[in-house]
Amino acid sequence: MTGNPIRILRRICSGGAKESANGFDRRLLAPMMLGSLLNPVNSSILSVSLVPIGAAFGAPPSQTAWLISALYLATSIGQPVVGRLIDLFGPRRLFLAGTALTGIAGVVGMLAPNLGVLIAARVLLGFGTCSGYPAAMYLIRSEAGRTGRESPAGVLTALAVTTQTIAVIGPSLGGLLIGIGGWRATLAVNIPLAIAGLFLGARRLPATRPSRRDSGRHPVSDLDLPGMGLFALALVCLLLFLMNPGGGHWYLPIPAVAAAAGFTWRELRARQPFIDVRVLGGNLSLLATYARALLSYVVSYAFLYGYTQWTEQGRGLSASQAGLVQLPLFATAIVVSTLTGRRQAIRGKLLVGAVGQIVACALLLLLHAHSPLWMLLAVVFVLGVPQGLNSLALQNAVFHQADAERMGSSAGLLRTFGYLGAIIASAADGAFFGQRADTGGLHHLAAFMLAVSALSLGVTVADRSLRRVGAPGVNDTTAGTELQDTGR
Structure with missing residues (x-):
């Protein structure tokens, strides 16, 4: 299962034709996957284009950093908002509108005359790419209800592997685009992706009408x-x-x-609240999942940002060598997600994932300026295991724990907490490294990551409801009732 990512996705989705045999509409897979990758592809491509963009506009890193922050801000806000709109109006309209906005953002970014316009284009990208993931989760839940299958594990796994695959090829794709057409090509790539998304969405997504409530009101009145x-x-x-806690x-x-x-x-x-805090407050298991997402992504992004900087400045690798060292992280995550995806129970995944993060963070304490390359790779391989387990388990937990009528907004909130974790991780990297990513700063960062990982493990161990979430023979309604009872 370690071959071509496209072949892996095809095998996951087919599952030996079981998904098709049980009625899942496989025509939905292409728009679902394409919509879900629009956000991560724009995040990963940017990692290699910040330097040429800064050189083109004469902007220092403190200013080009807003290209990252703009996407985080827009996406963190937009994911649950657009998800709620999908809950009310169905995925097709929001998917098409978001994909069109992504294409417009690509045009604006490609033609941007200055950094301010380019930042505005990134904001548009953030909002435009918000619809893909909530729409995909909504469609999976709808198909589960239509076919009577409570847990389409193969499709959920394919969704997780899609974003992980993009994390692998995104920087390489960005470098290729920059070599062909400069940094503007990294924005222009959204134009053909948007065209493909509009075509697939218009052809394959169901044209659902907004359903009227029992009172006869149109859903627009419930906004x-x-x-x-x-x-x-x-x-x-x-x-x-959080982006700059010490900046006044x-x-x-x-x-x-x-x-x-x-x-x-x-x-x-x-x-009709945007987020029903009464229901959310009674579903402590879902709140615990969001807390785990925040904690696990703090560790993941702190490693991704901090370890990469240290390998360049503290260990002395070149930028290209540092990028190659990171590749096993995502490759391992893809393999782990693929091999464990059809095991529906999630508690074991979360426990192993939390322990794996603790082990990886402890290994960081052993590194120094002259550590051999095999040690650098060993740390990355170890972290790849929880990377693959956590992303899949958290997604599946939301699928089982959230109210089916609010699946879009619940999936959007999962992404919001993930981006909160990314921003906290970025602030931690800045606080511990200061002016240079040296070994002392790495060890302080590792101690912080160890504490966060231990807290994540504690939250998982204490959550007894996880024993039944996704377990064979337990449907989502029964599990949800137990989850709320456990939370009281």
């Missing part, structure tokens, strides 16, 4: 615009603070807390 606005305000203030933005937590309080007050009184 909780004040709740969405307060949610966005709280998240913007929080994310801006000490006051931002105050409006963030105020907006969060207003959001909670609004959601408790709204007829």
